[in-house]
Amino acid sequence: MQRAHKIRLVPNKTQLSMLFKTAGTARYAYNQALRWNIEQYEAFKQGTAEKPDIYSIARKWTAEKPDWAKETCACAQTQAILNLKKALNAFWNKKTEFPSFKKKGNKQSFYVQNSKGAVKGNKVRLPNIGWVKMREEPRHTGKIMAFSVSQTAGQWHVSIQTEIPDVPKTIQESTVGIDVGVSKIAVASDGTVCENPHKLKKQQQYLRRIQRKLARQVKSSNRRKKTKQRIAKTHLNISNARHDVIHKFTSTMAKNHGLAVIETLDIREMFEQGKTWMNRQLQDTAMREVHRQLDYKMGAVIRAPRYFPSSKRCSACGHVKPEFPCSIRIYKCEKCRAVFDRDLNAAFNLSKMPWVTGLKCVEPQ
Secondary structure (H helix, E strand, C coil): CEEEEEEEEECCHHHHHHHHHHHHHHHHHHHHHHHHHHHHHHHHHCCCCCCCCHHHHHHHHHHHCCHHHHHCCHHHHHHHHHHHHHHHHHHHCCCCCCCCCCCCCCCEEEEEEHHHCEEECCEEEECCCEEEEECCCCCCCCEEEEEEEEEECCEEEEEEEEECCCCCCCCCCCEEEEEECCCEEEEECCCCEEECCCHHHHCHHHHHHHHHHHHHCCCCCHHHHHHHHHHHHHHHHHHHHHHHHHHHHHHHHHHHCCEEEECCCCHHHHHHHCCHHHHHHHHCCCHHHHHHHHHHHCCEEEECCCCCCCCCECCCCCCECCCCCCCCCEEECCCCCCEEEHHHHHHHHHHCCCCEECCEECCCC
16 A cells, blocks of 8 residues: 655755756656657658557657756656656547647656655655755655655755555444535534635635736746735645645544445536536635545445435435525425524434445446
């Protein structure tokens, strides 16, 4: 079993310069490989060249890369080209769009293989960079598989992937239904609530002001770069606050329950069909992230059918409302007169689905 621990780096000025140079070289290698792939494919369609192969492109990069690219580790450049292969395969399998060229910005990253790096206490050794101090020691002990170094909003992090003994999950017999929403990030049928910190809503006025300031500044100026970094740090703080409450909620669910029943949601469709004000509220939540964390933390996860009426259905008597607008937050049943919180009622319905038996999912007849 492999686990990763993402730790913030504290580089000195020389190391910081080399981190930027290594990430920039990896980005250049990716873009050059994509450019060669496009050119070779156009020649292949005309019958003047063979079909492009990412490994031949990687060998071409090794032979023709500029001298300044040799100042950084080669494994980061090779991995960037192999990442292009994955992106092209996803495109040919009709999973994503055609890969685009990477541009210089706030988010940069590169890969270091396990044989080129090492960890000692709260320091990590990166090729051509040296021993870089980390904010803490890795929490996992075992064979290190790889290092992923990334930068967001001026902060550098290293994600250390470690092979650890497979620890079986403790399977509890209890089942919990979890409903994700907008006003609250998630509500469980046992009454646990993951409150939404609404950091994006609280920072909206500040972001509008600083983005207007950015629009007035001269492009490529130093002050504009500082303003862009302030915006990036603000969004990073918003994301960190949201992920903090989600991790605490999902960890609590994993400790107390063995089976989680969740909805089947199409987030992209919700954005396309929603109105402008609704899309902003969807951006201030993390429905997909809740489901992602439950998938790897819980003993078992079952997804309800896509159109299962968890919100419209009364958890007491089973009566289903024909219409139930999102603006109404209290569920009042006309048949049995029961009154529930909207999200809690949906969580009850998910936990009481008739085809959920124990830890197995029996499809409805």
